[in-house]
Amino acid sequence: MKAILVDVTKCTGCEQCVAACQKAHHLEPEIPVRKLSRDGLSSRRLTTVVALPAGGFAKKQCLHCLEPGCVDACLVGAIQKTSAGPVIYDRSKCIGCRYCMLACPVSIPRYEWEATIPYMQKCDFCQDRVTQGQSPICVGTCKNGALTFGDRDELLALAHATVRREPDKYLDHVYGEKELGGSSVLYITKEPLDVLGWPSQVGQRSLASFTWPVMSKTPVVAAGVATFLIGTHFIIKRRMEIEAAQHREQSPETESTEDDSAENTEDEGGAES
Amino acid sequence: MITLARLKEVLWVVAVFGAVAIVARLLGGLGAVTDLSDAMPWGMWKILNMVAGVALATGGFALAATVYIFKLEKYRPVIKPAIAVAFLGYGSSCFALFLDIGLPHAIWKPIVFWNHHSFLFEVAWCVMLYFSVTILELAPTVLEKYGFEKWIGLLHKVSIPIVIVGITLSSLHHTSLGSLFLVMPARLHPLWFTSWLPVLFILSAVGAGIFMVVLVSLAYARLYGRPLQLPVLSGLSTAAAVILGLYLVAKAADLVLRHQTGLLLSGQWEVGFFAAEVVLGAVLPILLVAIPATRKSPTGLAVASVSAVIGLVLYRLNVGVTGLLRTSEVAYFPSLTEISLSLGLIAMAGLVLIYLVENYRVFENTPAKTHLVSASAGVRALDRPGRLRVSGSMSAPARISLLVVISASVALAAFSAEAFEGVELDRSPIRPPLGVNKARTVLLINGDRDDDAVRFPHQEHIERLGDDASCSKCHHLNLPGDQSSACYRCHRDMNRKTSIFDHASHVAKLDGNWSCQQCHDAEKPKNLANSKACDECHADDMGLEPPRTGRFDFWARSYADAMHGMCVKCHEEEDQKAGEARLATCQACHGNQHSQEAGSPAEERLGPLTEGETK
Numbered sequence: 017m018k019a020i021l022v023d024v025t026k027c028t029g030c031e032q033c034v035a036a037c038q039k040a041h042h043l044e045p046e047i048p049v050r051k052l053s054r055d056g057l058s059s060r061r062l063t064t065v066v067a068l069p070a071g072g073f074a075k076k077q078c079l080h081c082l083e084p085g086c087v088d089a090c091l092v093g094a095i096q097k098t099s100a101g102p103v104i105y106d107r108s109k110c111i112g113c114r115y116c117m118l119a120c121p122v123s124i125p126r127y128e129w130e131a132t133i134p135y136m137q138k139c140d141f142c143q144d145r146v147t148q149g150q151s152p153i154c155v156g157t158c159k160n161g162a163l164t165f166g167d168r169d170e171l172l173a174l175a176h177a178t179v180r181r182e183p184d185k186y187l188d189h190v191y192g193e194k195e196l197g198g199s200s201v202l203y204i205t206k207e208p209l210d211v212l213g214w215p216s217q218v219g220q221r222s223l224a225s226f227t228w229p230v231m232s233k234t235p236v237v238a239a240g241v242a243t244f245l246i247g248t249h250f251i252i253k254r255r256m257e258i259e260a261a262q263h264r265e266q267s268p269e270t271e272s273t274e275d276d277s278a279e280n281t282e283d284e285g286g287a288e289s
Numbered sequence: 290m291i292t293l294a295r296l297k298e299v300l301w302v303v304a305v306f307g308a309v310a311i312v313a314r315l316l317g318g319l320g321a322v323t324d325l326s327d328a329m330p331w332g333m334w335k336i337l338n339m340v341a342g343v344a345l346a347t348g349g350f351a352l353a354a355t356v357y358i359f360k361l362e363k364y365r366p367v368i369k370p371a372i373a374v375a376f377l378g379y380g381s382s383c384f385a386l387f388l389d390i391g392l393p394h395a396i397w398k399p400i401v402f403w404n405h406h407s408f409l410f411e412v413a414w415c416v417m418l419y420f421s422v423t424i425l426e427l428a429p430t431v432l433e434k435y436g437f438e439k440w441i442g443l444l445h446k447v448s449i450p451i452v453i454v455g456i457t458l459s460s461l462h463h464t465s466l467g468s469l470f471l472v473m474p475a476r477l478h479p480l481w482f483t484s485w486l487p488v489l490f491i492l493s494a495v496g497a498g499i500f501m502v503v504l505v506s507l508a509y510a511r512l513y514g515r516p517l518q519l520p521v522l523s524g525l526s527t528a529a530a531v532i533l534g535l536y537l538v539a540k541a542a543d544l545v546l547r548h549q550t551g552l553l554l555s556g557q558w559e560v561g562f563f564a565a566e567v568v569l570g571a572v573l574p575i576l577l578v579a580i581p582a583t584r585k586s587p588t589g590l591a592v593a594s595v596s597a598v599i600g601l602v603l604y605r606l607n608v609g610v611t612g613l614l615r616t617s618e619v620a621y622f623p624s625l626t627e628i629s630l631s632l633g634l635i636a637m638a639g640l641v642l643i644y645l646v647e648n649y650r651v652f653e654n655t656p657a658k659t660h661l662v663s664a665s666a667g668v669r670a671l672d673r674p675g676r677l678r679v680s681g682s683m684s685a686p687a688r689i690s691l692l693v694v695i696s697a698s699v700a701l702a703a704f705s706a707e708a709f710e711g712v713e714l715d716r717s718p719i720r721p722p723l724g725v726n727k728a729r730t731v732l733l734i735n736g737d738r739d740d741d742a743v744r745f746p747h748q749e750h751i752e753r754l755g756d757d758a759s760c761s762k763c764h765h766l767n768l769p770g771d772q773s774s775a776c777y778r779c780h781r782d783m784n785r786k787t788s789i790f791d792h793a794s795h796v797a798k799l800d801g802n803w804s805c806q807q808c809h810d811a812e813k814p815k816n817l818a819n820s821k822a823c824d825e826c827h828a829d830d831m832g833l834e835p836p837r838t839g840r841f842d843f844w845a846r847s848y849a850d851a852m853h854g855m856c857v858k859c860h861e862e863e864d865q866k867a868g869e870a871r872l873a874t875c876q877a878c879h880g881n882q883h884s885q886e887a888g889s890p891a892e893e894r895l896g897p898l899t900e901g902e903t904k
Contacts, residue, residue, distance in 0.1 A: 030875065051327075087408065090407060093403065115407075127879075231408060241460045
């Protein structure tokens with residue numbers, strides 16, 4: 017599985033990766049949009065560079081989680097995690113429900129709000145390039161060596177080695193190794209990366225671990241409810257038949273369905289055919 | 290005192306506003322008519338009309354269970370109204386969803402493309418199937434009027450299986466609607482985020498759904514002057530109150546078990562919404578039903594049911610909107626179009642319900658004939674030809690027609706033009722530079738006035754590049770009235786984008802009437818869209834990098850493109866001459882942007898600075 021390692025300490029914030037990404041994805045030029053979010057991501061900017069509070073810059077884009085919340089959320093399965101690493105979006109399946117946008121803990125999916133027929137947009141890990149054995153365009157563009165592309169396992173080893181070699185320069189932590197169940201974009205940094213939206217509440221659990229335990233019970237619940245209803249129906253029906261039979265034995269002329277729990281029987285409306 | 294005629298008029302007005310909003314949404318697109326954004330992608334339509342609308346329709350399956358499964362015959366009179374409410378609740382939800390999704394024409398896709406990991410998939414299927422169930426359950430009521438005895442008999446035979454399927458589907462999707470929000474542990478406020486969401490959702494939905502049936506029955510008795518079946522309604526309310534009691538206990542237990550009770554005293558503004566939702570949605574209805582005096586009075590039950598319904602809507606809005614606001618960077622408040630569409634759909638459902646009630650045996654004791662003839666039957670609308678009599682004596686259809694026309698016009702006028710024409714993106718004009726000082730020796734290049742400015746030592750450039758003769762090295766057209774330069778061929782005034790291209794001089798230069806095809810596609814209408822890009826001929830003039838071909842946009846993409854990219858180009862050339870990277874670095878121009886002189890403080894200090902034409 018492929019991955020990108022971002023060395024935050026080497027990023028100068030030149031945004032050449034952003035420009036290259038926009039060009040490679042044939043995005044419309046960015047123009048001021050209503051209610052742009054602070055990180056600057058939009059349907060016309062799939063990767064961005066965020067200034068860190070303590071100085072320095074960090075690239076922000078889809079993390080390509082190993083167990084992505086968006087993939088589980090999408091009701092038509094338009095978003096898929098490929099075995100090669102990229103989390104890709106098939107717009108021909110999309111209905112525009114925007115649940116993926118809520119499901120993503122780091123708010124990556126963006127919507128083409130200005131379009132009459134809008135689609136979701138997010139980083140696709142340059143899937144077409146990656147399948148041809150090339151690196152994503154942002155990695156190829158970076159002149160500062162802040163981005164490295166390769167196998168996830170190798171990059172993890174590289175990240176840990178780098179961090180261990182220069183303990184003054186890096187936090188002893190590889191972001192994306194375990195967060196959200198792991199992701200295909202890894203970060204090493206000097207400062208904590210909360211600003212990128214690494215969710216403190218979610219921590220290392222993947223979103224699927226919140227939803228699948230509940231979702232997987234659906235057939236059991238359905239079967240349980242249906243069985244209970246059918247059972248109740250037949251039991252009560254049988255009882256009523258017995259009761260009616262007893263009634264008929266006692267007083268053959270009056271035949272009415274009585275409700276044993278009714279407190280106020282004056283207004284019976286059971287006059288249906 | 291609400292009369293039926295007034296209620297209908299109000300519903301028509303609101304429904305017409307909704308209808309105009311629907312047209313606007315289909316023409317203008319989501320972004321144009323709503324206040325939604327990347328940070329708040331779900332709004333009023335999804336949460337109020339869809340999630341809450343479906344929840345208020347639970348009366349249908351709850352009463353089906355009561356009568357058909359538990360065989361409590363006492364409640365048979367309210368089962369048809371409950372099914373009618375369920376049908377309308379689900380119908381309007383589906384319609385709202387159709388309008389809310391970005392691609393309404395793709396609404397059928399969940400039938401073909403499946404993802405069984407998605408709660409939304411489950412909700413979509415259950416809602417689809419249960420809506421079909423409500424149609425089947427409602428069908429006998431409609432068919433009996435037209436005498437389809439065979440069909441009704443058939444439907445009655447399968448009624449028990451239909452009911453069981455309906456209840457099963459309901460219990461699935463009413464929990465799943467809560468589970469939808471399980472995927473947002475980082476976003477949803479801890480007052481509401483809990484793994485118990487599915488349980489809380491179905492309990493509150495069933496409680497409020499039964500109260501909804503009570504409310505409809507009360508309103509029917511009141512509006513159509515029919516006798517109340519108070520014992521039945523009291524019984525229903527009691528059951529609903531018990532369920533809401535369970536909900537309240539579960540909600541409290543959940544807060545305690547999650548150790549979040551401290552939040553209630555935290556003073557966060559969300560606590561107010563939480564309290565309102567709990568008091569209106571559970572505490573007040575339970576109290577009113579618990580007190581015998583109010584339980585046996587129509588007013589008491591009406592207050593209880595209205596309160597429960599509002600409380601439920603508030604709970605859904607809190608989970609779907611309010612609770613997400615703190616973690617989203619951007620505020621959300623529904624736009625006028627959004628609110629109109631939301632309320633309009635509810636009003637439409639109300640009108641359909643009234644139609645069903647008046648034309649079919651939804652209630653056992655059908656409306657009296659006098660109520661069906663328009664309440665204020667009166668003189669014809671047109672008193673004399675050409676003159677409209679707007680008075681109380683107009684007939685009901687005429688009054689409603691008049692109101693429809695008026696409200697449609699008001700709605701058309703009130704909704705923004707954007708709502709019908711789509712988002713007109715604000716191509717913010719590139720403003721001319723400000724002078725940092727009165728003499729304008731140093732300029733503040735701040736094209737979009739966002740305070741990220743470049744402090745440009747203009748005088749210094751002039752002196753270094755050769756005084757007055759040097760102007761043409763960078764530009765000509767910021768000199769008002771300058772007609773002597775080559776650039777004047779194309780540009781009259783660089784600050785006026787409409788005159789950036791001089792068509793007449795191109796025609797003259799390129800051989801009059803024979804010149805069209807040199808720029809325009811011969812087979813297509815001759816307009817901007819079908820013409821050659823400027824830089825195909827003027828690449829050198831414009832100083833553009835070779836890769837940047839295509840149509841020349843009428844706004845600067847970035848500061849690197851300012852002055853046709855000449856700043857950066859010249860700096861790079863200077864650096865190459867000098868053999869060191871000094872001028873062509875970010876810092877060379879942007880290093881001082883946070884210094885004292887830069888940004889808006891300069892404006893404040895020096896007062897209003899002269900600006901050229903800005904449009």
